[in-house]
Amino acid sequence: MNTNIETNPLLERLPKHLKQFIKPQDYSDYTPINQAVWRYVMRKNVDYLSKVAHHSYLDGLKKTGIEVDSIPSMYGMNRILTEIGWAAVAVDGFIPPNAFMEFQAYNVLVIASDIRQLEHIEYTPAPDIIHEGAGHAPIIANPEYAEYLRRFGEIGCKAISSHKDYQMYEAIRLLSILKEAEDTPQEKIDEAEKAVADLQNNMGELSEMAQIRNLHWWTVEYGLIGTIEDPKIYGAGLLSSIGESAWCMTDNVKKIPYDISAANQNFDITQLQPQLYVTPTFSYLSLILEEFANKMALRTGGLSGIQKLIHSSALGTIELSNNFSLNFYIQ
Template sequence: METYGNPVLERLPLHLKRFIVPQYYERYTAIDQAVWRYVMRQNYAYLRDIAYYPYIPGLRKAGLSIEQIPDLRAMNDSLKQIGWGAATVDGFIPPAAFMEFQAYRVLVVAADIRQIEHIEYTPAPDIIHESSGHAPIIGEPEYAEYLQYFGEIGTKAMFSEKDFELYEAIRNLSILKESNRTTAEQLAAAEKQLTVIQDNMGEPSEMALLSRLHWWTVEYGLIGTIANPKIYGAGLLSSIGESASCMRIEVPKLPYCLSALAYSYDITKPQPQLFVTPDFKHLRHVLDQFADTMSFRIGGKIGLEKAIACKNPCTLVYSSGLQVTGVFQAGIASTEIQYIKTVGPTALAYADKQLEGHGKTYHAAGFGSPVGLLLDAEKAMENFDEADLERYGIEIDERAFLTFASGIEVRGVVRSIVRQNQKIQLITLSPCQVVDSKTCQILFDPEWGTYDMAVGEKIVSVFCGAADKEAYEQGTAVSATRTVIQELDPQSRAKDQLYGMIRKKRIGEERDVTLAEIYHSIKRDFPIDWLAYIETLEMAIHDEDLPLADEIEKQLQDIINAHQHLTKLILDGVHLAKNDQIALLLGE
């Protein structure tokens, strides 16, 4: 993995590095560069008045140029100066991974760029959204801290099984929409699949709700007052269409608070309302309000139920500090958890580091253990001193008979006692039998081997994923659905060569072909390519070739007459070419 000499990237754990892909800068075509340039010129000119004030200087801080798609090396050279980094990934990555990158102060940048057909708004993550949207604003310290803190909270959020299905469906649809090889049948099938999943999600999970807060702040947030809001959300900053339309009075502006959780969102449509925060400190306050309701802070039976519903590896944390990672099944519980149970590979850890000898290979068949106090005990077993252990008959190589207040009985020979930070966390017994005396159910039999009993009065935290991700998640695969690399047919290659010629003409590298000849090539071979005309018009005005400029404008008007949906894109491009606002802005 290329780290570009950025220590922020060098510190990334291995389980995140597997999502990173090379940028392959040479794959960007001349058309791609023109798309980037058009969007950035429009953003640069328009957002100066409606974006939160650090945006324009933030572009420079992030190592971004309006003239060319950013190179990740240049971005990292700039971002590392403010303690951040950037890495390229393949489209949508799982929300938990996205959040964890954010917690490590790394912006994940989709390596691809939108097609010209999606120049105003892309259904898939792309380098315009991630770099020109997210990167400039992180130069603001309070916002950068919020972004990192959100990532830390997000890594703990509980998923539901449906969330995983929804992620794969959204990723698949976004890839199909951006591919020039997708058939109408494939698109219809993917849209139908997504609709079916969305209509049957059930109660939203912690991650689903947290994603809403992320959407209405990081992606589509406004800051200031209801009467005079400014844009700071990356989705708006990178959308030349919605950054304008969102400021209309018809789009309601609501005060940002926890009630934003009630508003779901659709990534394929303009947002029906937006939320305004008075400042970035308020964002953290609202996030903390929600975090106080999450399983990683409250634990208990509610957290265990969410872990069971997840059907993917989660971590339960005992009050002793012992962490149990695995796929949880229903154990024994009334008002409180009495016995936990996992199925399949399970690992034990402390302070997010796997305990030696207690990895998922050793606990390959699952794990089960009581939770709670011993019967008539005055204090939790995790706090027992040597006298307490002796009083309850818990001594090495001696047979112990432990009865929990829940009715669970553990009978066996004690082989070892593990302490961490002056708390007992694990007692190993062999041979051992564990029985629920209330139901006479055998929970562990001596024939099954050695019994490792977790120690703790309560489950104080539950979160999605592994405690020690490096140890537990080795070999975990990323999504099998990959972004499609666009293939250029002969006509597309010819168009790209023409765009390359336009680009060279603008920077003074093409002297053998006149601007008029380029214009006539566009008119002959690609008569409705509005972006090629806009770039040529810009040069004609700059060269004071007014007859050619007038002729190009007439061609653009003909395109508007035949293709009304292109009206705003064309008129915005003409306006900017005539007013040369970029030169003025660069001189600020």
């Protein structure tokens, strides 16, 4: 099978700082057990999700080159994704949140090419090709949702982070690596989980990045659409999890109307989610996103925005009223 990433205009225009995260997908690395894990999850999911997922899901599998019986190749996905104005790249596990979102702004889907171990067949906190291929890809075939995802990336990559955000990213990344690595001592996993939990409980005032990451979690990853009484699944975390896709449809999970307050609702990646947000339409997601963007330092400016940037010691963006942007760095 050809494992090259087919060149297309979307990949050609990626800036150099994003290309550093791209890695080749070596299809020959997938073992028969890997392929069996893919088939099992997909067969179980497609059968169940055909009843509870948003109608875009089944059509999207075909439109994005996702097959039930074999792990997708990036070559095949790129050839097909070009037809709907998107591309895909393989990466090595977690990448920084602002980079992940900036890829989205360029209409590029980021896919961790690894696949979960047999022992974690129902769910893994680590990004893998089941989650990002079979989870994220199908719904972007819906034009309204695809535009939300692109715009989310465009806004999200300009959110200001805090020092604790970087610590959280590293802690979650380490936890996912340890959980998916073979023969990791349980005490190391316990230690990594405690580090994540300690950070989650001591983040202090949420930064813009933390807030927009919450919005991403409750929509792109764990979103429901429709009514409270009859919600459908569209979030990739649910679409790629055998266990949680069924769990979320029960009365054990509280269903909440989606609004901007979700930006302040933190989450725990190691647990089943106790509540989920339901949006009435994909277009409503975009309205809430713009409401949040209007509160960001990028648009409000002023002294408070400068102070946020100084505190983060990160690259920042000024957006002028004529839509001209200027990047600068403060130390």
